[in-house]
Amino acid sequence: MDDLQLSFGGLKAVDGANLEIEPGKITALIGPNGAGKTTLFNVVTGFYKADGGSISFDGNSIMGKNPHSVAKRGLVRTFQLTKSLGRMSVLENMMVAAPSQAGEKLFAAWFVPWVINRQEKQNRQKAIELLELFNLIEKKDDYAATLSGGQRKLLELARALMMEPKMILLDEPMAGINPTLGARLLEHVGELRDKGMTFVLVEHDMDVVMRVSEHVIVMANGKVITQGSADEVRQNQEVIDAYLGTGGGAVEEALDEVMEGKPADGRE
C-alpha cells in the first residue's frame, strides 16, 4: 500500500502509511495505543474510506472496495473488540463464515437442497475440526453470547480461518488468551503460514512478536516509523527515538515502552 491517509477531524489517524506485506510470512504490526494500527486495518479492509493513497492486494487495487468484497478476495480481518453473533450457536457462527456457499443464494433452499446438504456436511466437518483445535468444541451448541471474553477471541480467529483466507489481519488475537493455548494457536498459525497463508498481527506482547514474526512494522502517530526483521527493529534507533526521545534509555527499555503501549512524550 502506498501513502495511505485517513483523518478524523483534525486527527491524522493514518498519515502516509507506506508498506508492503510479504506473502507467506507472519508480519507483526506494533506501536503504542492510538498509533493507528486498528484504523489501518479498517482502511485496508474497506470499513473506513481512506482520504488518499492506494492499496492493492494480490495484484489488484482494493482501494475503496466494500468490506465484503475485500473479504471475498481472501483478505480477512478480525476485530480487536470481538464481534460474535450472540444469539447464534458457536457452530452456526463458524458455519456462516464458510466461503462460497450455494445455499446463501435466495431460493436455493427450494430448488437445490441436496447441494446445500452436501456443502453443509463438509463445512460442519471443517468447523468441528477448527473448534476442536481452539478448545471450543464443548461449546459448539451454546449461544456465542455465553462465551467468555477469551473464548470469543478464539471463536473470532477460528471463524476467520473458516473462510480459508489468503491473508489474514489479526487485531490482538492473543489478548486475554491463556498462554498454553496461545502457544498452540501460534503453532497452528505457523503451520498455515507454511502452507502459504499470510498473517499480519497487531500484538502488544513483545515476546510473542519476537518469537513468531519474520517481519516487524512499527507505527506511531499514524506513520510507519520503521520496519525490518525482529532483530533489526530491536536495534533501530528510530524506534528508540520515537518512544523515548533522542538520547533515551536502552533498547530494551524502548521496547518495553512499545510493549506496554505508553505514548511517547520524550521525557522521563
Add this chain to the structure above:
Amino acid sequence: MIAYFQTVLITAGIFALLAQGLNLHRGYTGLLNFGHVAFFAIGSYTMAIMVTQFEFGFFTSFIGAIVAATIFGVIVALPAIRLRTDYLAIVTITIGEIFRLVIQSGPGVTELTRGPRGIRGYSNEFFFLREDLGLGFLDPQMYLLAIVWTAVIVVGVLLFFLLRSPWGRVLKGIREDEDAMRALGKNVTSYKIQSFAIGAAIAGLAGVLFAMDIGSLSPVAYLPLITFQAWTIMMLGGMGTHFGPIIGSIIFWSIFNGTLFIPDSIVSGAEAAYLRQIGVGALIMLIIILRPQGILGSREEMVLDK
C-alpha cells in the same frame, strides 16, 4: 357463532401473513420496519385497480399485486438500508403514512385509487373462481377462509425452508452484527434488500386477501394501526420463531373480537369498540412485562446481549 369464528380466523390468517413478512424483517434480519402497512396497501390497491380499471383477470392482477409489492419493497429498502435501528424505524413509518396520503389525495393518483371514495367491485371473479377450484360447496366466507389459511401454510412452509438454509443463517447473522457479517464476506446490503422485498411480497399477498375480505377499499383501512397490530402479533407469538406469527395472530384476534361476547347490558357496542383498543394496549404491556420473548420465543435468547 360459526360466523364469529370465521371472521376471527379470516382476519387472523391475513394478519398472520402480515406478521410473517414482518418477522422476516425484524425477527430474522433485525430491520425495524414500521411501515409494513404500505406493502399491505400496495397489494390491495394494485389488485383492485388492475381488476376494475384495466379489466385484468384475477390471477394476473394477483400476480401484479405481488410484483408491485416486491418492487416497492426494493424501492423502500434502497434508502432504508443505509440506516440502522431507530432511524430506519422513523423512515419506514413515514413512508407508510406518505403512501397512504398519496393514495388518498395524491394528484393524478386519485384517478386510479379514487381517493377517499375508494374502490369496490373487484372481488366478483375471485369468489366465482371457487366453482372452478371445485370448492363450490363452500359459502363465500368459508371459501375465503380456506384460501387465506392455504396461503398462510404455503408461505409458512416456504419461509421455513428458506430460513433454516444458509441464506436464513446469513440474515440472522446480520441481525446479530452486520459489521461482523461484512468482515465475513457477506454482501449485507443485498441481503437486506432481499429480506425487505420478500417480506413486502408476503404483505402484498395479505393485502390482496384483505381486500377480498373487506369488499371495498379506502385509504382509512390502511392506518399505521395495521403496522402496530402486526408488530403486536409478532411479539406476542415470539419474534424470530417460525410459528409465532400464526399463533400470535389467532390469540390476538380472539381477544380483539372477544368483546363481542360481552352482553350489551354491560357495555354497549360503541363502548366495546373502545374496550378492544384498551385490550390491545393492555396486551402489549402484558407481553412486555410478563413474556417479552413472546409465546414461542426463548427466554434464554431474550436475556442475552450480543
